[in-house]
Every structure is written in structure tokens, then in C-alpha cells.
Amino acid sequence: MAGGAKEKNVSIDICAGDSCKEHKSKKLRMRLEALVEEWGLTEEVMIAKCGCLGRCKQGIAAELRPGNKILKELKPKHAERLLEQVITLLKGRSRH
Ligand code: FES
Numbered sequence: 001m002a003g004g005a006k007e008k009n010v011s012i013d014i015c016a017g018d019s020c021k022e023h024k025s026k027k028l029r030m031r032l033e034a035l036v037e038e039w040g041l042t043e044e045v046m047i048a049k050c051g052c053l054g055r056c057k058q059g060i061a062a063e064l065r066p067g068n069k070i071l072k073e074l075k076p077k078h079a080e081r082l083l084e085q086v087i088t089l090l091k092g093r094s095r096h
Pocket residue numbers: 015016017018019020021051052053054055056057060061
């Protein structure tokens with residue numbers, strides 16, 4: 001691995017729209033960012049924010065890329081479970 005500005009394998013885009021903000025989307029994003037650091041996933045997983053995903057009023061919405069899978073009804077307490085799912089996805093893709 002050369003390091004540097006390598007493209008991440010997975011991106012979790014957390015909605016930062018008004019409705020999701022009310023459901024503490026920033027808290028979820030910050031928790032995910034902390035876990036990515038803690039679990040040593042900074043090379044593979046990017047946490048970002050995005051605009052409204054059209055899934056308002058159902059908790060927090062997020063988009064998982066690649067695949068453009070929309071996740072909804074998330075809460076900050078779901079951060080660990082969400083990241084575990086992403087790790088499973090990564091493992092499935094990069095079998096050695
Ligand atoms: S505000 Fe988050 S899905 Fe609309």
C-alpha cells in the first residue's frame with residue numbers, strides 16, 4: 001500500500017437535511033467518524049454528509065456507496081451496527 005489520497009472503498013453519506021438534523025444526524029455522523037478512526041478503517045471507509053435523500057421523517061437517512069443503497073430510520077445509537085454491516089460488505093468484496 002502506498003498510502004496517500006487513495007479512493008475509499010465505501011462511503012456512508014449521512015443526510016444533513018432539516019428533518020434528519022432533528023433526528024441528530026450530526027451525532028450519528030460524528031459517532032461514525034470516531035468509530036472509523038477507532039477501528040482503523042480510515043483507508044477504506046469515508047463518512048460524509050449529503051443533502052435530503054427524500055426519506056424524511058423516518059429517522060436519519062443515509063446512502064451507502066457504491067451501490068447507492070438508501071438506509072433509513074437510523075439513530076445515533078445505530079452507528080456501531082451500521083459500521084459492522086459495512087465491514088461485512090468490505091470483507092465480501094475483498095476476498096484474498
Ligand atoms: S432531510 Fe434527510 S432524508 Fe430528507
